[in-house]
Amino acid sequence: MAIAREAEPVGSLTEVREAGLDRDDLLGVYRNMLITRGVEERGHILYRQGKIPGSFYTGRGNEAAAVGVATAMTSEDVGTPLHRDMGVHIVRGVEPWRIFANYMGRVDGPARGRDGNVHMADERLGMIAMVSHLPAMLPVATGCALAFRIREEARVAVGWFGEGASARGDAHESMTFAGTRKLPIVFVCDNNQWAYSTPTHFEYATEHVADRAEAYGFEGVVVDGTDVLAVYREARRAIDKARAGGGPTLLECLTLRMEGHAVHDDAFYVPKPMFERWAESDPIESFRTWLRANAELTDSEEDEIAAGVKKLLTSSLERAEESPQPDPATLTDGVYATPEDLDTPHHK
Amino acid sequence: MATDTAVDVVMPQMGVSVSEGTVTRWLKQEGEQIEADEPLLEISTDKVDTEVPSPASGTVTQILVQEGETVAVGTKLGQIGGAAAEAPAQEAEPEAPAEPEAAAEEAPAAEAPAAPAEPAPAPAAAPSSDNGKAFVSPVVARIASEHGVDPSQIAGTGKGGRVTKKDILAFVESGGQAAAAPATAPAPEAPAAPKPAAAPVAAGTPLPGETIEPVTAMRRGVAEHMRRSLDTSAHVTSAIEVDFSKVVAAREALKKEFQANYGVNPTYLVFAARATVLTLADYPYVNGELRGDSIITRNFVNLGIAVETQEGKGLIVPVIRNAETLNMLGIAKAIADLADRARNKKLVPDDVQGGTFTITNPGGYGTFHGTPVINQPQSAILGTYALVKRPWVVSDEQGNDAIAIRPMMNITLTYDHRLVDGAYAGRFLRDLRERLESWEGDGD
Amino acid sequence: MAELTYLQAISDGLRTEMRRDKRVFLIGEDVGVYGGAFKVSAGFQEEFGPWRVIDAPLAETAIVGGATGAAMMGLRPVAEMQFADFISCAWDHLVTIAAKQRWRAGTPVPIVVRLPSGGGFSGGPFHSQNPESSFAHIPGLKCVCPATPEDAKGLLISAIEDPNPVLYFEHKHLYRRIKAEVPEERYTTPLGKARTHREGSDISVITWGAMVYTAEEAAQQLDADGVSVEVIDLRTVMPWDKPAVLESARKTSKVLVLHEDTRTGGFGAEIAATIAEEAFEDLDAPVKRIAAPDTPVPFSPALEKAFIPQVEDVVAGLRELAEY
Structure with missing residues (x-):
């Protein structure tokens, strides 16, 4: 039996307006979701063309969860998005050409060729670069929230993790600490139902990951992660609550992984009917349908948005390909920070 | 079995302090077949000249170090078997070293102009590594190189007599005098003048009519040891004339028997050596050594015999160990053996170490006198010269003097006056003369 | 103060x-x-x-x-x-x-x-x-x-x-x-700068932490032998004061690296390797390490004494180097 609150889907445009989004915002959300998927689709092509070294991961099916939460954050808030959360980078303003550059290991990617795929973040846009040890980002996000609390700032930290990462002690320690200190943090679980090839019943024994929140002393909420507006609404509530001193929330977004763990994984272990169901609940298609039904999205608006995204991605790709390869002579630069490095927005 | 895999031929370690060697002659050329243990090349070090037997059967695929070149011990000289790799371009020395000359007629008497090869390290001074290699620490090697000092000539106070940094610094600071080696004699190089020992003044371009040849390792060793000996010992030479009549008679009697039964020749040197060994027993300082603050004497004689190895190009002092235990035949055989092996470059490092007294015999070409250089760290060297018939005043049984024709030999004793006084040396020579002049048998 | x-x-x-x-x-x-x-x-x-x-x-x-x-x-x-x-x-x-x-x-x-x-x-x-x-x-x-x-x-x-x-x-x-x-006032001690705890001319001990005192006691015993021991307190092992260590190594030509951590892969190995690499021609003896043996830290006082390098261990090591 679920302990966490199971959130309702979003109904009318009025309800959305109450949550803080007007029609232009909605089209912006739609556009961001298209860019998110477009960046990853182009990236996948680049990968198969041999232009991206290493491995390649996408968050196809997770666009609503990522874009929804990120849309609910203010520019002062800080987050630790993971590899299914491209939408967070897009919403917070990372230009797609820099993402392509990062994919290709070029100097203009946020990681400047030192780390690949989505192991990047623009600190000035309020994000911290993820590591492969996914749950390890939760204590970091908790630390951000601790800093806000110590300085009594009205800022919130958002820490992302997957249901796979929920198994690790990092998640437990973070939530324990954040719960005891009522830190301004929202723990967002992108539950895409597969930890690589491991299904949820081998990952946790509760009905929801969010059921655990009760044990940490704060609210757990489960939301349909393919419903961008529902995600937005719940994230906004949780963030506002944290900002107001109400402590953490664990927001579990039930999402999809419409592809394998990485592009080298054909996901044979995922039952076919599940893939078929997922295809039917594609978050972008769902939102487009909703917009047409509830917000009078017209064909020409749709075409205009799609064409704009296509143009953006094409020019971004061109610009990224012009970005130079990193100079091997710089390899050992910056292993240690200098006092000047602390001259950043956060450290002033 | 011929080897398919490449086997390296390396410069062997030919003795305690030897760090380099010179390739004198390749006996096989690239492309030639060779059997394992078959002589492959000849090398020369400051200790010995020797043949290097092939480490494997197969084709000589590479010769990397050319004749005349001097390289560090362990350097790859060539390769047997394997693919013929491209040898690094090495300029051959302009002049191949002279062939070793067949020994002079009376083998041990091959001319050896006064003496010494490498001083034999006495046991206490022996550098102590288990593998028998003198260990020179990196810093000592560097200081040695900067100051042109040979560390093996410095008294070591380290573990097993190792030369420590302190030792060599004290040595350098004192101008090469302070750290008198307790075991080996001190080795004053050109005092404190910082010059690399192994890099003598370059010969430059020869003047018209001059030719240049490289100094061999052996020649360099001889040069250094000679200079060092003169800088160490207070050389004094005393000479005595010895009537060899009885020796000549005894030799005639023995010659046939020795040659027929043992294939050795009882040369005059053998008689002189035997008489010397017996006499040394009564004059321990002549067979002794000044080691630091101590005087070393022995109840044994390791008798060095100076031998020329190549015409004018090499000098070596193989040692007859425990010569006091050998009779005439034993000494004759030992000398013949050493001479033979010296000629054929079959001496091993042990053959030239540990001498306590040396005989040099430059008389083969008629010289009747000389002042040999002491073979450090010994305290004396005996010189034997040409045996010539001379008018000699003799007294008959009635005490009447008469002039007779006698086979006479001048014998010299060059001794280190720091340890051996003139009267002591004189008594030694007197006893030696009496022993030879009254020769009646083996003397045992 | x-x-x-x-x-x-x-x-x-x-x-x-x-x-x-x-x-x-x-x-x-x-x-x-x-x-x-x-x-x-x-x-x-x-x-x-x-x-x-x-x-x-x-x-x-x-x-x-x-x-x-x-x-x-x-x-x-x-x-x-x-x-x-x-x-x-x-x-x-x-x-x-x-x-x-x-x-x-x-x-x-x-x-x-x-x-x-x-x-x-x-x-x-x-x-x-x-x-x-x-x-x-x-x-x-x-x-x-x-x-x-x-x-x-x-x-x-x-x-x-x-x-x-x-x-x-x-x-x-x-x-x-x-x-x-x-000092009562605020001051900083730079990271990466070693401190010469004790000057000496014959052997250098490179160490840090509590072992500085072990080294000091051992050095005092070596005084009686007429052996002058220098003790370098690294203060920070990363960054570590390579120039100071090399300078001391070059001065004395004999180095003992001492640490309380276990031996294999201990930081002393890095120091010894660096000295071998960069001060090889100044060495008059192999660089010696004294460290804890490769075991977990034991509980019993008898075992712990055998584990943590003791003054007498360092004295023995110093004598060995002195005699080398």
Whole structure:
């Protein structure tokens, strides 16, 4: 039996307006979701063309969860998005050409060729670069929230993790600490139902990951992660609550992984009917349908948005390909920070 | 079995302090077949000249170090078997070293102009590594190189007599005098003048009519040891004339028997050596050594015999160990053996170490006198010269003097006056003369 | 100047920085009300309040990971591990995130992790370790190992000022045993600068932490032999003062590297290798290491004595070098 609150889907445009989004915002959300998927689709092509070294991961099916939460954050808030959360980078303003550059290991990617795929973040846009040890980002996000609390700032930290990462002690320690200190943090679980090839019943024994929140002393909420507006609404509530001193929330977004763990994984272990169901609940298609039904999205608006995204991605790709390869002579630069490095927005 | 895999031929370690060697002659050329243990090349070090037997059967695929070149011990000289790799371009020395000359007629008497090869390290001074290699620490090697000092000539106070940094610094600071080696004699190089020992003044371009040849390792060793000996010992030479009549008679009697039964020749040197060994027993300082603050004497004689190895190009002092235990035949055989092996470059490092007294015999070409250089760290060297018939005043049984024709030999004793006084040396020579002049048998 | 114990000097340094810089806060288990397991922060919470002297749950990952996040947000966290041994629980955050973030993502992580380390009091396998070499091996981390009260204060202030993650190994055996004059004003002791604890001409001992005193006692015994021993206190093993070590090695030509950590892969190996590489031609003896044997730290006093390098072990090593 679920302990966490199971959130309702979003109904009318009025309800959305109450949550803080007007029609232009909605089209912006739609556009961001298209860019998110477009960046990853182009990236996948680049990968198969041999232009991206290493491995390649996408968050196809997770666009609503990522874009929804990120849309609910203010520019002062800080987050630790993971590899299914491209939408967070897009919403917070990372230009797609820099993402392509990062994919290709070029100097203009946020990681400047030192780390690949989505192991990047623009600190000035309020994000911290993820590591492969996914749950390890939760204590970091908790630390951000601790800093806000110590300085009594009205800022919130958002820490992302997957249901796979929920198994690790990092998640437990973070939530324990954040719960005891009522830190301004929202723990967002992108539950895409597969930890690589491991299904949820081998990952946790509760009905929801969010059921655990009760044990940490704060609210757990489960939301349909393919419903961008529902995600937005719940994230906004949780963030506002944290900002107001109400402590953490664990927001579990039930999402999809419409592809394998990485592009080298054909996901044979995922039952076919599940893939078929997922295809039917594609978050972008769902939102487009909703917009047409509830917000009078017209064909020409749709075409205009799609064409704009296509143009953006094409020019971004061109610009990224012009970005130079990193100079091997710089390899050992910056292993240690200098006092000047602390001259950043956060450290002033 | 011929080897398919490449086997390296390396410069062997030919003795305690030897760090380099010179390739004198390749006996096989690239492309030639060779059997394992078959002589492959000849090398020369400051200790010995020797043949290097092939480490494997197969084709000589590479010769990397050319004749005349001097390289560090362990350097790859060539390769047997394997693919013929491209040898690094090495300029051959302009002049191949002279062939070793067949020994002079009376083998041990091959001319050896006064003496010494490498001083034999006495046991206490022996550098102590288990593998028998003198260990020179990196810093000592560097200081040695900067100051042109040979560390093996410095008294070591380290573990097993190792030369420590302190030792060599004290040595350098004192101008090469302070750290008198307790075991080996001190080795004053050109005092404190910082010059690399192994890099003598370059010969430059020869003047018209001059030719240049490289100094061999052996020649360099001889040069250094000679200079060092003169800088160490207070050389004094005393000479005595010895009537060899009885020796000549005894030799005639023995010659046939020795040659027929043992294939050795009882040369005059053998008689002189035997008489010397017996006499040394009564004059321990002549067979002794000044080691630091101590005087070393022995109840044994390791008798060095100076031998020329190549015409004018090499000098070596193989040692007859425990010569006091050998009779005439034993000494004759030992000398013949050493001479033979010296000629054929079959001496091993042990053959030239540990001498306590040396005989040099430059008389083969008629010289009747000389002042040999002491073979450090010994305290004396005996010189034997040409045996010539001379008018000699003799007294008959009635005490009447008469002039007779006698086979006479001048014998010299060059001794280190720091340890051996003139009267002591004189008594030694007197006893030696009496022993030879009254020769009646083996003397045992 | 005031005479302070090593422990008081650490407190003094921490208090100095917390008074001077509001960004500095302390987080750890029992650091607040209790004042820390060793009382380094006794009285701190009264002075600085509960949000600058934070009692954390028993969660090293949250403590170090949290400090990392707070540092990225502009604070200057000082995280205390109750025992250095427990840093294993937070390895990931130090090594995976804090150490690499500057290089990888351009984000500096100015944190200090205080690590009460070292044995000598039957602390057993989990309260006695000296894990500095494990972290010195990680590019991006710094490791500080003060030996004296004066350095304990100055190095802690430098560590807090430093824009990098710094592991501050405070030796428990020195806490109350070592007492010395410490300047009352604020001062810094630069990271990466060794201190000549004792000048000598014949043998150099390179060491740090509590072993400085072991080396000193051994050196005094060697005086009687007429052997002059120099003791270099590295102060920080990362960065380590290579020029000072090489200079001493070149002077004496004989080097003994001494540490309380176990031998294989201990930081002494790095020092010995560097000397071999860069001062080879100045050596008059092989570089000698004296370190704990490759075992866990034992509990029984008899076993622990056999584990931690003793004065007589160092004396024997020095004599061996002297005689070489």
